[in-house]
Amino acid sequence: MSAKVNNATAANRVPNGGKRDGEQISDRYLFGMLSTFLRPFWKELLLIFFMLIGVTIFSLLPPYLTQRAVDGPIQNGDLQGLIPYGVVYLLAVIGLFILRFAHTFLLQNVGQNALVDLRQALFEHIIRQDMRFFNNTPVGQIVSRMSNDIEALTELLSTSIVIVASNLVTLVGIILVMFAINWQLALLGLAVLPIMIVSTVYFRRKIRQQSDLFHRVVAEYLAFINEQFGGMLVVQLFGRQSVSRKEFETINRNYRDVHMHIRDLYTVYASILQILTTVGLALVLYGGGQGVLAGWATLGMLISFIQYTRRTFEPIMQLSEQFTQIQTALSAGERIARMLKVKSEIVDTDTPVDIKSFRQAIEFDHVVFGYDPDSPVLKDVSIKIEPGQKVAIVGATGAGKTSLAGLLARFYDVQSGRVLIDGVDIRQISLNNLRHYISVVPQSPYCFNGTIADNLKLFDPMITHEQMVAAAEAAKAAPFIERLVGGYDYMLLPGGANLSQGQRQLLALARALIHSPKSVLVLDEATSSVDTETEALIQEGLTRVLKGRTSLIIAHRLSTVRDADRILVMQQGQIVEDGDHTTLLTKNGLYAQLYQRQFAEVETTPRLAVSEPS
Ligand SMILES: Nc1ncnc2c1ncn2[C@@H]1O[C@H](COP(=O)(O)OP(=O)(O)OP(=O)(O)O)[C@@H](O)[C@H]1O
Ligand SMILES: [Mg+2]
Incomplete structure (x- = not known):
């Protein structure tokens, strides 16, 4: 795929509106900004979407084949009849592999190219800012927007989005298939889902707050070392090393504390998900076992449902693993959006005039x-x-x-x-x-x-x-x-x-x-x-x-x-x-x-x- 970089227009695609800095950025604005940069790649994205559906189908097939094999040829002792199931199973796994590879590859490309445009737009935007902006914005802050923050977004667009999108599609697919096969078992398997969603929403907010704080601590850390090393002559001339060391100790500890707090939140969240998954599986096993004995479910169904139920939680687990990454990226995106919203006060009028030479005064x-x-x-x-x-x-x-x-x-x-x-x-x-x-x-x-x-x-x-x-x-x-x-x-x-x-x-x-x-x-x-x-x-x-x-x-x-x-x-x-x-x-x-x-x-x-x- 060719890099669709258009230097002249990249900057013009920055969404308009907004006053100077310090403004809150809504999620809508943020996603608006991201979609502005993704829009030129809509064809690739559409293809990726279809691939995702393919991935979902291929990944939903194996449990279903297991069920059919168990309830059919295996129960009837028909060895010959088992072969087609084996072949289709194998094909599904190969197809899954190929599609996963292709859509990951494609999306990585889209992500990287969209970010080339974003980086270009951000750079062009910053160099058009007035002196007031540069007086009020530490260079370290601008550098951080152009490096760490863009890097976090790259990760989001090229990796996290793949995982999130494919898992969401898979989740929807699994739920549909489960209901199609046996609604009672589906209800049992999904009983814990609401609790999962609630805790996900809760932790999402918590972790986002903390990662904002983390970013501020990192910025403080960078600004401190930047200033200390930049002003080393003064630090050494006035023997300020011990004062600097103490100050650095505080900042350093802060850094660790916030980092650990985020990790703790994440660990608690992951554990809750683990427990809920186990509870869900237990429900299926217990209820499904009764169903098999009572005759409203088959053994094959029970086996496939154990697989499906585990797969329902897999996407959520994976999403949670992407969590910190996504939160970091969203905060970074927010900061980038905020910088893109800053308007230079020194701009040309709509109809600027050119002077040819200076003659009078x-x-x-x-x-x-x-x-x-x-x-x-x-x-x-x-x-x-x-x-x-x-x-x-x-x-x-x-x-x-x-x-x-x-x-x-x-x-x-x-x-x-x-x-x-x-x-x-x-x-x-x-x-x-x-x-x-x-x-x-x-x-x-x-x-x-x-x-x-x-x-x-x-x-x-x-x-x-x-x-x-x-x-x-x-x-x-x-x-x-x-x-x-x-x-x-x-x-x-x-x-x-x-x-x-x-x-x-x-x-x-x-x-x-x-x-x-x-x-x-x-x-x-x-x-x-x-x-x-x-x-x-x-x-x-x-x-x-x-x-x-x-x-x-x-x-x-x-x-x-x-x-x-x-x-x-x-x-x-x-x-x-x-x-x-x-x-x-x-x-x-x-x-x-x-x-x-x-x-x-x-x-x-x-x-x-x-x-x-x-
Ligand atoms: N970027 C700035 N932001 C805020 N105040 C400023 C800024 N630059 C200068 N000032 C203030 O404006 C006043 C005039 O500064 P200016 O730089 O024009 O003085 P100057 O006559 O050039 O002095 P010098 O001879 O030292 O260069 C000063 O009181 C200074 O504190
Ligand atoms: Mg001067």
Whole structure:
């Protein structure tokens, strides 16, 4: 069977509706989601269903043949007459084997392929989420959705469903056959069934609750080790090992306790089923024995009913064995469904516009914004930036500079007011188009697993080596790259751990120059970690690259912004000063103060003097 993966449409098949996270997921929604992904395979599923009926018939045949053989040829001593029964019995067993194999194989295929689509849809859904989602969702949680939870669903769709479906069909089949043969014996054999169903429903709920709890404990466990190992430097630096060990002990015990509780529940449930099965068999034997003596049943019937009765309980036992698995899978499915229900707030409108080029102005029009709506970090910001301007934003830590840049690239939406490009509200512009025009070099750049070249080109094969080298040279990253063993093929450790902070910044800068050659460039402290000499060189290089290009430069080191066309000074979410270096110095306000303070530092720290004014 071919894998019916359709990347473009997989994400669109996510059921709609629902608000942001934290919502309860109903079973109906959950099964809706699963069936959405199973629907493309309806033909295979139909075939599997018919196979299941075949399986049921073949598995119901042997007891019936036994009954006929006992009541017929065996009682009559007719050895010759026994042969056809033997042959049909054998054929039924072979047929059963073949059908079981075929339908298990087919269903495994369907399960795996449906999950390829689900995984794809989940991935596509997550990468479209806004920054708020990523701020609020630990990466470990997303990883867990994409790995453990999907894995649990795989198990459900490819194995558990086979067992559940075939057992349910078998159960119905057995009950029908039993009533058809002898209703009195059927009633005796099935007398304990209601108690079984009630206890199954009861334990189903219990185990599900516990497996939800178990998942939370596992998540806590994973988050803890993730954080501890990630922050090992701090843990060891401050001698926190013993505190960590104690904390881990608690989590570890919790883990075991919940696990054991689930196992206990399961053991009790399995024992109850065992006892009920035995009671059912005893009833058949006792009542059936009387029936044989009284003449309302035959010996063959009694023998076949003992087999049938045992087989009634078999599916229920098997279902119970699948129990933990199914519960785990359903909880996992619920968590996946919940994640799929989260809606990104930053999305294109129904009729997004594309801007062709930026000609008139970027405008912040009375912008108010807060990560938490009740405490704004940008309070009524209005600025207008002309094309080709080099605008600097300075201000204290936490003043809102990064937030301002984030609004321009639309990582967040304004709470009130507007951000406009050439008079068009950026919420009207298609996100792809917007981000093509606004290129942000973030404060703490990220390095992907790969070579320097991979990180510069971002795995884009269309970018030539020459383009890459030119950008690296403009960003002054080339000298350090060339000194590395292998140069552009130098392999980075996870997170770029084998580069210095400043080198990572140079890479990020070069990356932005490669990918957005014409965009508005936003540098958020892009060179804060490089030495002043390199920074001065970058300044020089950038002046050439940025000629005629609009740029927004956020910086703490005022030396880097002196030559900007305009300097905006931010304080507690507001623009308090706006003008060029000389104007602001004459104004003798906040900027002048900041500048004088840094200038004083420079005089006492000759090392920094390179890029400072003489
Ligand atoms: N993701 C976030 N969620 C909630 N609050 C945030 C988030 N990012 C920033 N803030 C808050 O917003 C305010 C402004 O932060 P912002 O990052 O814009 O400051 P900044 O001027 O860039 O500071 P710095 O110079 O240190 O980079 C801060 O008070 C900060 O606590
Ligand atoms: Mg910042």
